[in-house]
Amino acid sequence: MSHSCSLLAPVDEDQEFHLDDYEGARARWCPGCGDHSVLTAAQRLLVDEQLKPEETVFVSGIGCSSRFPHYMKTYGFHGLHGRALPVATGIKLHRPDLNVFVVMGDGDCVSIGAGHWVHATRYNVDMVAMMLDNNIYGLTKMQTSPTTPQGYKSNTQPQGSWLPALNPIEATLGITNASFVAQTAEWIPAHLFATLQAAYRHNGFAFVRVLQRCPVFTADIYMDAVRNPEMIDMLDHPDGVPVPESLRQIYPNHLRHDPLNLSAARDLAADTSRIRLGVFFRDEGLPRYEETRHLPAHTADDKIRILNEELDQYAV
Amino acid sequence: MAEDTAVKTREQTGRAQVIRSTQCTVEVVSDSGEGAQKCGQTFGAVSAKMGNGVWTVEIIPAEIQPPPRSPAGASGNRIRIGERVVTNWGDRTNVCIAFNEQVLLARHRLDAIEDDAILLVENMWATHSDEDIRAEWTAAMEELGGAGYRIIEVPMEQECLTVVDNARKGKNMFALGILCWMFDRDMDLTREQIAHAFRKKAAEITERNHQLLELGYAWADENLDVRIDVRPGLSAENTLVMNGNQAAAFGAVAAGMEMAAMYPITPATSVSHQLGEIFYKFGGIVHQAEDEIAAVGVAIGASYSGKVAFTITSGPGLALKTEFLGLSVMAEIPLVVVDVQRGGPSTGLPTKVEQSDLLAALFGQPGDAPHVVMAPATIEECFHAMITARRIAETFRTLVVVMTDANLATGVQPFPRPTLDPAWQGSAPDMSAIPEGKPPYDWDEATGLSRRFIPGTPGGMHTLTGLAHDGNSRVAYASAINQKSSEMRSRKMAVLQSTLRPPEVYGAESGDLLVVGWGSTKGAIEEAVDRARAEGVSVSSLHLRFLSPMEPGLKAIFSRFKKVMTVEINYSDELDMPYITEENRRRGQLAWLLRAQTLVDVDCWTRVLGEPLRPGAIHDVIRSNVSKGGAA
Incomplete structure (x- = not known):
């Protein structure tokens, strides 16, 4: 994602951008919503x-x-439910010079848009795809999502979610040509930032699942993990996200994991008894669709x- | 019925009787996979090159490998050739060459064969080792024999085995040889055409096919005593010959588009086959998406970030794309959608023609989504429509749906070669810095038009949204803003309509009956009008290329005729059916629109037979409606 075409933007190359150059309208999410953290990190x-x-x-x-x-x-581009990835793919295919970030919820990514998630992973187009996963449908007022924990009550499944929750990391790791799969949490800003940065710097489709609390509907799901860092394993490797210095003491469990090791990554992801944050898999040697399809202009x-x-x- | 169109004379030259005719319809039918289509296509192409008018349609079973020797599996081509331009597939076939008697029977039962037709049929089945097959042969020949055709048995298998080991792979070129003798085709041209058709195969394949061609020709010379003379009356100079899907693909290239996103669906897919072969040479990408929705999403993403992109689909795919089409209208992202219509609803008739998507294309999107719907009427227009569509999409920041159908998609016809204009390619999008404070929807009050802000343009940062929004693209639910933005999007259609010319009337400017059509039926309707006018019937026709916005002046034109009716390939009730009344009658889709738009009591005649309309059938409808309408 490092390429940019200077011809397209005849601005002063020395111009320095500050935080307020990236600040749009005032965020209207609920106080305590994990989305605020992600916005700040981005x-x-x-x-x-x-x-x-x-x-x-x-x-x-x-x-x-x-x-x-x-x-x-x-x-x-605030488009349709579940369809952010095809739009982003179209943008990158036509304009590989642009920096593209995709922001999806769990409903967006692994429910209504699940087909696109699988194929965008396989296309491996250079972009950052963030799945902001609060385990629930929030905007439509508390309906079960694919990542809602089994037994968790909602307005559509008041007796509790009938099915085991879908594991997005494990599933993404199963997709051919997946090149970057990471997980982070909104309540650990330093890790969130480091993960997004690694994702941005990755050449290819960088899938980042951000574990999030919805203060209104799912405040309790990660409550224990927020209070007790012991519950979290930090995946640590110079080729992934090295555990930030500021967190090394607070989060005592570090797992040395080489992100090129796909089978180890799958094992780590499949074991849901622990919350694991960091880069599960990363391989920059995989073909990128927009590069494969690139053609000279005429x-x-x-x-x-x-x-x-x-x-x-x-x-x- | 043939007597209406074909002027025939007979003479004897040597042993063979020569029938001279102004036009003739030929069919080649076989089981799927036996190559009848290649035979038919080659015959059509050679005829076009010789200067005959030609219209070719495919006869396609819905399955890839239907059971052999089954009427449902009939696969092949109908080729109508004429001394002058041929605009449609005609009525019934005059010559049919069949690789088994069952597919021939299928054509007979579909009423596709002229009463005095010449039928050539492979006779290996008469002596087949399987008793059931022999019985089927006997029964079929009895049924066909009763119809009065002239049936000629041809030992195709036996003859082809002298050249190839597997005659199943060679009969098509043998059959082509027979047709070449019967129609006195230029053999050098035919050999060239075969070489072109097999250019991707090994050289010996072409050589063997040439041998089979000559074998068929020699067999016919030896054994047949009837030839047909349809004289080439056209100059083949500066003419292209292709089908409508190919024309649309070339049109997209000529229009400067560089992104076609699609998902395979019959009968639209072959547009992408054609593009797959050539698009990359122009820097263009055919993106085969994971589904119909992703296909339109990718096209929208590409369009949003620069040059107008397009997607290709058919009815079921159009339905899946609906939500994105609404977004294209709402967020004013230019987009071209090609809908190659087939029979519906649901999966319907995947390989057959219908014009039933019109109202879905216009009104299928939830909410009020004004956009452009165009319908090319000929294969040539499939090319030019793409250039117009792209230009309109970009100028008006809107969705343009181009509606063709299976008849145009697979029909092959020669047409004048377009003189390509670099201006069609369009200029690079305006990416000059945007002055501070200029809103992304800076609607011109009168026209609703505004400049598109493309990513990469300094100063244009904003978030496009499918939610209701104000001129600044800010989410806005206030009632006045929604009213205003709806008005602006709608206004663009009126502005476009103000630039359109009133449609031309084919025939007299006034009279007893005006037949109105759209899309691929133009040739058949006009041929029917010609036949009726030759009998003194006061009928004219009019063909619409724009369905949204409607072309201007319709009401004034309609007022000059005693009766106006549409002729369409979609379903409508008829008044003599049980329960059907003037009040509850469901009419043809164009008739709905015209009635709503003009308040004229527009009648309709429509059929959904899974085949193009026959000019003879339309002719009958004209006659009965003028005697009714004229008297009333």
């Missing part, structure tokens, strides 16, 4: 990486978290000449 990332606002696009679906682009002062006259040659084959 804005910090853009400052850190000095991304040009006009060359950056945040694409979202529908749901609480999908209001995200409105609160950024970049280009934003002038109009050039195209007319080639088209005439093609039409000759159909001449009577």
Whole structure:
């Protein structure tokens, strides 16, 4: 995602961007909503990486978290429920020079848009895909989502969720050509930032699941984990997200995990008795669809000449 | 019925009787996979190159490998050739060459064969080792024999085995040889055409096919005593020959589009086959998405970030794309959608023609989603429609649905080669810095038009949304804002309509009956009008290319005719059916629109037979409606 075309933006190359250059409308999420943390981390990332606002696009679906682009002062595409990934893919295919971030909720990503999640992972188009997972449908007022814990009560399943929760990390790791799979949590801002930064710097489709609390509907799900860092394993590796210095003491459980080791990653992801944060898998050697499909541009006259040659084959 | 169109004379040259005719319809039918289509296509292409008018349609079973020797499996081509331009597939076939008697029987039962037709049929089945097959042959030949056709048995298998080991793979070129003799086709041209058709295969394949061609020709010369003379009366100069899907694909290239996102669906997919072969040479991408929804999503993403993209689909896919089409309208993202219509509803008739998506294309999106719907009427127009569609989509920041159908998609016809204009490619989108404070929907009060802010443009940062929004693209639920933005989106359609010309009337400007059509039926309707006018019937026709917004001046044109009716390939009730009254009658889809738009009591005649309309059938309808309407 590091490429940018200077011809497209004749702005002063020395211009330095500050936090307020990325701040859009005032966020209207509930107080205590995990989305606020992600927004702050994303804005910090853009400052850190000095991304040009006009060359950056945040694409979202529908749901609480999908209001995200409105609160950024970049280009934003707040489209349809579940369909952020195809839009983002179209943008990158046509304009690989743009920095593309996708913000989805759990309903967006692994329910109504699940097909796109599988295939976007396989396309491995260079973008950051964040799944803001609060385990519930919030905007529509507390319906069970695929990641709702089994037995958890909602308005649609008042007797408790009937099925075991879907494991998005394990599932993503099962998709051919997955190149970056990470998990972080909104209540650990330093880890959240470090993970988003690693995702941004990854060349390929970077899938980041952000564990989140919905203060209104699922405040209790991660309550124990928030209070007790012992419950969390930090995946630690220089090729993934090294555990930030500030967290090394607070989070005592560090698991040395080489993100190139796919089978170890799958085992770590499958074991849901522990909450594991960090980069499960990362491989920059995998083919990227927008690169595979990239073609040189042609002038109009050039195209007319080639088209005439093609039409000759159909001449009577 | 053939006597209406074909002027025939007979003469004897040597042994063979020569029938001279202004036009002739030929069918080649076989089991699926036996190559009848390649035979038919080659015959059509050679005829076009020789200067005959040609219209070719595919006869396609819905399954890839239907049971062999079954009437449901009939696969092949109908080729109608004429001395002059041929605009449609005609009525019934005059010559049919069949690889087994069951597929021939299928055509007979579909009333596809002219009473005095010449039928050539493979006779290996008469002496087949399987008793059931012999019995089927006997029964079929009895049924066909009773119909009065001239039936000629051809030992195709036996003859082809002298050249190839597997005659099943060679009969099509043998059959082509027979047709070449019967219609006196240019053999050099035919050999060239075969070489072109098999250009991707090994050289010996072409050579063997040439041998089979000559074998068929020699067999016919030896054994047949009837030839048909349809003289080439056209100049083949500066002419292209292709089907409508190919024309749409080339049109997209000529229009400068660089992204086609699609998901396989019959009968639209072959647009992407054509593009798959050539698009990359122009820097264009055919993206085969994971589903219909993703296909339109990718096209919208690409369009949003620069050049107008398009997606290709058919009815069921159009339904799946609906939500995104609404977004394209709401957020004013230019988009071109090609809907190659097939029979519906649901999976319907995947390989057959219908015009039943019109109202869905216009009104399928939830909420009020004004957008453009166009319908090319000919294969040539499939090419040009893409250029117009892209231009409109971009200028008006809107969705343009281009509606073709299975008839245009698979029909092959020669048409004048377009002179390509670099201006069609469009200019690069405006990405100059946007002055501070200029809103992303800076609607011109009168026209609703505004500049598109494309990512990468300095100063244009905003979040596009499918939610109700104000000019600044801020989510806004206030009633006045929603009223205003709805008005702005709607206004663009009126502005476009103000630039359209009134449609031309085919025939006299006034009279007893005006037949109104849209899409692929133009050729058949006009041929029927010609036949009726030749009999002195006061009838004209009119064909619409824009269905939304409607072309101007319709009411004034309609007022000059005693009766106006549409002819369409979609379903409508008829008044003599049980329970059907003027009040509850469901009419053809264009008739609905015209009645609503003009308040004229527009009648309709429609059929959903899974085949293009026959000019003879429309002719009958015209006659009965003028005698009714004219008297009333």
